[in-house]
Amino acid sequence: MGSFAHVVGGERFVFDDLKDLLAKASPLRSGDQLAGVAAETDAQRAAAQIALADVPLTVFLAEQIVPYESDEVTRLIIDTHDKVAFKAVSHLTVGGFRDWLLSDQTTSEVLTKLAPGLTPEMVAAVSKIMRAQDLVLVARKCRVVSKFRNTIGLEGRMATRLQPNHPTDDTAGIAASIVDGLLYGNGDAVIGINPATDSIGQVMSLVEMLDAIINRYEIPTQSCILTHVTTTIEAINRGAPVDLVFQSIAGTEAANRSFGIDLKILQEGYEAGLSLKRGTVGDNVMYFETGQGSALSANAHHGADQQTIETRAYAVARKFKPLLINTVVGFIGPEYLYDGRQIVRAGLEDHFCGKLLGLPMGCDICYTNHAEADQNDMDVLLTMLGVAGISFIMGIPGSDDVMLNYQTTSFHDALYLRRVLGLKPAPEFEAWLKAQEIFAEGDQVRLATDVPRAFRRAIAAE
Amino acid sequence: MADSDKGVTIANPWTHLRRHTPARIALGRTGVSLPTSEHLAFQLAHARARSAVHHALDLTKLAQDLSRFGPVVEVHSAAPDRPTYLQRPDLGRRLSPVSAAKLAAEVKGPFDVTYVVADGLSAYAIEKNILPFLETMLPLSDKSGWSRAPLIVAGQGRVALGDEIGAIVGAKLVVMLIGERPGLSSPDSLGIYLTYNPKPGLTDADRNCISNVRADGLTYAQAAYKLHYLATEAVRRKLSGVNLKDDAEALPKSDGASAGNFLLDGPKS
Numbered sequence: 025m026g027s028f029a030h031v032v033g034g035e036r037f038v039f040d041d042l043k044d045l046l047a048k049a050s051p052l053r054s055g056d057q058l059a060g061v062a063a064e065t066d067a068q069r070a071a072a073q074i075a076l077a078d079v080p081l082t083v084f085l086a087e088q089i090v091p092y093e094s095d096e097v098t099r100l101i102i103d104t105h106d107k108v109a110f111k112a113v114s115h116l117t118v119g120g121f122r123d124w125l126l127s128d129q130t131t132s133e134v135l136t137k138l139a140p141g142l143t144p145e146m147v148a149a150v151s152k153i154m155r156a157q158d159l160v161l162v163a164r165k166c167r168v169v170s171k172f173r174n175t176i177g178l179e180g181r182m183a184t185r186l187q188p189n190h191p192t193d194d195t196a197g198i199a200a201s202i203v204d205g206l207l208y209g210n211g212d213a214v215i216g217i218n219p220a221t222d223s224i225g226q227v228m229s230l231v232e233m234l235d236a237i238i239n240r241y242e243i244p245t246q247s248c249i250l251t252h253v254t255t256t257i258e259a260i261n262r263g264a265p266v267d268l269v270f271q272s273i274a275g276t277e278a279a280n281r282s283f284g285i286d287l288k289i290l291q292e293g294y295e296a297g298l299s300l301k302r303g304t305v306g307d308n309v310m311y312f313e314t315g316q317g318s319a320l321s322a323n324a325h326h327g328a329d330q331q332t333i334e335t336r337a338y339a340v341a342r343k344f345k346p347l348l349i350n351t352v353v354g355f356i357g358p359e360y361l362y363d364g365r366q367i368v369r370a371g372l373e374d375h376f377c378g379k380l381l382g383l384p385m386g387c388d389i390c391y392t393n394h395a396e397a398d399q400n401d402m403d404v405l406l407t408m409l410g411v412a413g414i415s416f417i418m419g420i421p422g423s424d425d426v427m428l429n430y431q432t433t434s435f436h437d438a439l440y441l442r443r444v445l446g447l448k449p450a451p452e453f454e455a456w457l458k459a460q461e462i463f464a465e466g467d468q469v470r471l472a473t474d475v476p477r478a479f480r481r482a483i484a485a486e
Numbered sequence: 487m488a489d490s491d492k493g494v495t496i497a498n499p500w501t502h503l504r505r506h507t508p509a510r511i512a513l514g515r516t517g518v519s520l521p522t523s524e525h526l527a528f529q530l531a532h533a534r535a536r537s538a539v540h541h542a543l544d545l546t547k548l549a550q551d552l553s554r555f556g557p558v559v560e561v562h563s564a565a566p567d568r569p570t571y572l573q574r575p576d577l578g579r580r581l582s583p584v585s586a587a588k589l590a591a592e593v594k595g596p597f598d599v600t601y602v603v604a605d606g607l608s609a610y611a612i613e614k615n616i617l618p619f620l621e622t623m624l625p626l627s628d629k630s631g632w633s634r635a636p637l638i639v640a641g642q643g644r645v646a647l648g649d650e651i652g653a654i655v656g657a658k659l660v661v662m663l664i665g666e667r668p669g670l671s672s673p674d675s676l677g678i679y680l681t682y683n684p685k686p687g688l689t690d691a692d693r694n695c696i697s698n699v700r701a702d703g704l705t706y707a708q709a710a711y712k713l714h715y716l717a718t719e720a721v722r723r724k725l726s727g728v729n730l731k732d733d734a735e736a737l738p739k740s741d742g743a744s745a746g747n748f749l750l751d752g753p754k755s
Contacts, residue, residue, distance in 0.1 A: 054573060190507055191672070191703040197507035199749045203500060204511035220698055221712065224731055236750050252728055282689035284728030321575070322689050357667070359575050393535040393668050394572055394607055399528070422510025422520075422528065427698065429669030431532075434510075439518035471518065475499055482748050483500050 030075035037071035042087045045079070046145070047329035048072035049152045051369055055317045055330040055360035062329075073153050077119030081110075084145045090326045090336070095277045096287055101143050101339045109141030118149045125150065125162045125380075132167045139382030144275070144335035147377045151331070156369065159376040160412040166379035168415065170347045171306020172246045172267065174212055174452035176415055177384050182447040183416035184438045185348070185386070186211035189427035193220045195233055201421050202237065203479060208435035209442075209462055209471065210419035212453035213348055213386065214268060214311060216248040218428055227251050228264050235265040241460075241478060244452035246303075246347070248311050253285060253293040260296045268311040268347060269297035275314075275336030278324030287340070294344045305452070308347035313388070314338070315352040316370050317360025330360060331370065335377045342381060348416060349378060350386035353405075355430055357392055364401025367391060371405045375414055386416035390432040399423070399431075406433055410441040417441075442469040495521045508671050508702065531670045538673035540568060543609035543665075545641050551617060552603070555624055557636035559592055561585035561651070565642040578644035580686070586654065593636055595656020599627060599717065600635035601663065602651050604643030608665030610674040615700055616663060619676065623710040630718065632659075645679050645693070652684030659717055659726075660684040666697060675700045678709060680716050682726035692727040694720075 028039045039045040047061040049072035056062035063069035085105065092098045112134070113121055124130055151159060169177040176183050188201030198217060205211050215234055219226055227249050234247035248268035249256070256269050271290060274280055280287075297309035314337040319325040325333055334351070341349045351374035354367040361367045371387050378385030389405050391397035406417065423434040441447060448454050448469065457463040460478055464470040475483060498512040513524045520528075549558045562585050565577035581589065601624075603616055620637075627634060635655045640647055645662055652660030662679040669675065676699040681692055694716050699709040720726045 058574065058576070188509075190509070191675075191698040192708075194506060195747045197509070199747045200500075200503035200506045200511055201509045203503065203749065204498075204509075207498070207500075220704065221696060222694075222731070233747060233750070240750060254728060255731065258731070282691050284691035323687075357575075359573055362573075393532070393670070393673075394539045398532065420509075422513050422524065424510050424528075424531070424670040426508045426669060426671050429667050429672060429675065431670060434520075436513070436515065436518060436520050443518050469518075471515070473496060481752060483503070485748060485752055 028075045028079070030071045032067065032071050032074070035067070037068055037075070039072060039075060042079070042083065043089045043328050045072055045076055046089070046149060046152065046332050049076045050329045050331055051152065053330065053360070053366045053370065054358060054362035055320055058359055059320050059325060059327070059330070061327060076149060077117060077153055079118050079149070081113060081116055081118065081121060081146050084143055084149065089145055089328050089332060090276055097275060097277055097280070097336055097340060100287065100343060101336065104343070105143060106140035109138055112138050112141065118153065121146070121150050122153055122158065126158060130165065132165050135166050135380065136382070139380065142381060144339050144377070144381065145332060147380050148332040148335040151373045151377055154376070156372055156408065159372040160408055163376040163379045163412040166413070168379060168382055168384045170308040170384040172303040172308055172347045173305060174244045174450040175305060176213060176347065176450055178451065180446065180448060181450060182410065182414060182441065183213035183450050183453070184210040184419035185213040185416060186215045187218070187418050187420045187425065187432070188215065189218050189425055191220060191427050193226055193230065198233070199237070203483065204421050205419055205435055206243070207462055207476070207479065208419070208439065209449065209457055209469070210435045210438055211243070211245050212450040213416035214246050214248045216250055216311070218250045220427055222251050222255055224255055224258055224262070227255055227259050228262060231259060231264040231266055242456070244456050253289060257293055257296045260300065265302070266297065266300060267302055269293045269309055270311045272313045272318070273337050273340045274318045274322070274324070275333040275340070276319050276324050276326060279319035279322045280340070282322035282324055287343070290340070290344060308345050310344045310346035312341045312346050312349040313352050314341070314349065314374070315356050316374070317356045320360070321356065331373055334374060338378050338381045338383055341383055346384065348386060349383050350388050350416070351375070351378070352388040352390065354391035354395060354397060355388065358395040361395070363396035364391070364398065367395070367397055368401060368405045368408070372408060372412065375409055375412055384415045387414060388418050388432050390418070390430050392430045402431070402433065406437055406441060407444070410445045410447065439469065439471070528670070535668045535670050535673050538608050538610050538668040541609045542568070543605035543612055543641065545639055548603065548612065548616070549639050552620070552637050552639065555620055555637060556634070558639055559589065559636050560639045561589055563640060563642045563644070563647055568642070571642045575644055578642055579646040580650055581647065589638070589651065589654045593655045595635065597635040597655060597657045598632035598721070599659040599661060600638060600652055600655050600657035601661045602638040602640055602648045604640040604647060604662065604664045606643060606665035606677070607667040608673060608675065610668070611665035611676045611700070614674045615676040615706070619663070619699065619706045619709065622706045623713060626710055626714045630714070646688070648679065649681055649684040649688050650686045652681065653686060658683065659720060661713065661717070672698070672700060672703065675703060678713055680713065680720060680726055682720040682724065694726050694730055
């Protein structure tokens, strides 16, 4: 394992190994400072980026950030690496890879073929030497399509997760937020509830309720209860009508263990979801969430920077062909991403890295009340991710999650993005919105003014 | 609503559904955007939630208030102040050396359970909820015959601080009662974490969590019922965390909460 060095203005900067070089090249964020791995000066960071640009991509196959012997995520990355796909870029350095990604010759088709040939560490490395506009431009070229009861990720479209959380899982309270979301045109990615408590009885009744609503109103979408994968497996064993199997994942074996999971448990969840055969247009049955800082939070980061570890989580996701995966970028708090500036950068990195690795990447564009961020920062990230072609975002009443206590994008925010960028929902869901007269006919997204017929009785009876 | 809103803003005819949820539904719209009044109401709520994060818990007064339940010991985490606490969660997860020594000297186990009360990210959560919750919970706990360590009051604490405290006092179970991070509509929510055989270095997978305990959230009776159930099972099965499922059925809801679901009741339209 060799060290890396770069001389700037007579000063020689030395980096211990690839892990150290990646950490020092990472744009500044509080989590890397907390871990003690961040560059100490801007000059050291710039030198690290220049040194990183000279590293051949093949080095990432030879030198591991987290040891192969002791980490199953590393073994997954190395053992499933597609050497044939990698050939397209195997002659390049990290810097050369950036140029190649941005070049006119590198089209959507080329990137789709390349994805299995890339490792998370290669993708994380190149992201560290890219500006925000580079992250947007390349991500926009990536095309990742996934399917269950509708089609996510088509060009010119963006989906939303309708997130009708309630502090005590009150069924009418959840239903009220679902009505609000549907009538604002949200919910094609999934109708997904974070339950207030992880109880099997509660999960069973919520799964059944969402299934009944989707059936009754014939909504071309899928449901998910965001509970631990072992709880979902138990619910499936008890006969619950589960659409998507959820789990939070991270980029090291130890961090996943802190979530109470490993690859074997995820495989069991994946197979349990597939066994129900509830998808109508496809069989992508998994929904994953990630976020920079979760490995450090569990003291399971192996001295690596948080963005590299985050990208390794996408290798875990990739194995199980998810319908949806999103980074919950500002959720974990200011000790990992301090302010709006750091959250915006991390959101763009995560989306780029996920897309390049071939994942249907979304983003929970969010912040907590103890971070130095506000709605203006979220508008910036929302707009940039819209331009970058994000697969889906969250949708919640008035940006306020009354269960999880943080702020994410609202139903209105999704409509804003559709309006300014001309983005449509998933085609099956769009057709339903028009048939229900929730969206007015026409090319531009416009809400109808009357309450749709199908919902009139339910709302009036209240 | 400002006069300028009239004519262009569109109200949503389902404002009556707000009685079911504190969520910000039926906000109306101008074009596809928030009306001015709703936009500015959000700005005010955000300002208030920010102030909850920085409000300090008066530990001495809290210790006095809690003395009705028995002896109380006051400790501090290794984070000396709020700015450090926010940026160094590692310090909030362990005791200051002074507090660790004090606890070891003053509290001698073994105990079945120790209850720890910490400010976390919202002192409001403790100020508003801790007395009524303990009044409900402690009789249940004592009735089960569990020996109880003195109540521990902790300043600048994070969840994992409870594990170190539990290990020092020699408790089989630690119950961490802590202020959750403030939400826009709920700056005063109490979180409860349960660990069996607590010791430093455990992770979230080793704990069970009950959240949103407050007057308008999970009621004190419901939270105490769940905690008592989980604690009983943890002792019986000698474990906590993801392998201990919360099979406790929810208590019957109090008045005002809905049993049905208007989207599914009645004939299909």
